[in-house]
Amino acid sequence: MKINETLNTIYTRRSIRSYTNEKISDEDVNALIKAGLSAPSHINKMPWEFVVVDDKMMLEKIANATLYAKMTKDAPLAILVCGNMNRTILGEGKDIWIQDCSAASENILLAAHSLGLGAVWTAVYPTHDRIRNVSKAVGVPKNVTPLSLIVIGKPKDEDVEEKVLPTDRVHYNGF
Numbered sequence: 409m410k411i412n413e414t415l416n417t418i419y420t421r422r423s424i425r426s427y428t429n430e431k432i433s434d435e436d437v438n439a440l441i442k443a444g445l446s447a448p449s450h451i452n453k454m455p456w457e458f459v460v461v462d463d464k465m466m467l468e469k470i471a472n473a474t475l476y477a478k479m480t481k482d483a484p485l486a487i488l489v490c491g492n493m494n495r496t497i498l499g500e501g502k503d504i505w506i507q508d509c510s511a512a513s514e515n516i517l518l519a520a521h522s523l524g525l526g527a528v529w530t531a532v533y534p535t536h537d538r539i540r541n542v543s544k545a546v547g548v549p550k551n552v553t554p555l556s557l558i559v560i561g562k563p564k565d566e567d568v569e570e571k572v573l574p575t576d577r578v579h580y581n582g583f
């Protein structure tokens with residue numbers, strides 16, 4: 409099987425939830441944001457907004473705002489990926505910002521892994537409580553909806569279980 413650096417990054421990425429105290433360099437933060445900004449989006453609308461959080465008190469505030477992202481308290485960095493409703497289309501396709509912002513979120517996860525960082529996607533959207541609490545903690549305006557909080561740091565635990573891929577869910581030339 410052909411393998412290259414990109415495929416290797418995709419195949420070996422895992423959710424990492426514990427981190428060292430090491431600060432993430434500005435260069436790495438910029439690379440992560442550039443990865444998010446490089447994602448594909450429906451008719452190139454780029455409806456995303458990214459909030460970079462490296463302030464300890466703010467990270468703690470976010471951790472307290474949601475039950476499922478407690479690791480944020482001990483992380484050096486988190487990026488809140490949001491959709492700006494003023495930049496989405498109207499009508500039946502209005503929810504397509506979720507796909508756009510998901511593509512940006514995955515790009516950030518892969519970029520983090522490629523830089524030797526560990527990251528995890530924690531869900532904000534579509535749970536109303538999480539959206540409200542995280543928006544309040546971060547000061548997100550009304551027209552902007554947080555989709556995911558990507559928590560990032562230098563990985564503390566090196567060992568991750570090997571992932572079993574459900575290849576029986578792949579169908580060829582029909583379901």
Ligand SMILES: Cc1cc2nc3c(=O)[nH]c(=O)nc-3n(C[C@H](O)[C@H](O)[C@H](O)COP(=O)(O)O)c2cc1C
Nearest residue numbers: 421422423424425476477528529530531532556571
């Ligand atoms: C949409 C989405 C929401 C997720 N939400 C959370 C979350 O709130 N908290 C968390 O610890 N992990 C969350 N995860 C990470 C998943 O638990 C993880 O991707 C899954 O267990 C597979 O493990 P892997 O990422 O190591 O392949 C989320 C992942 C996705 C894609």
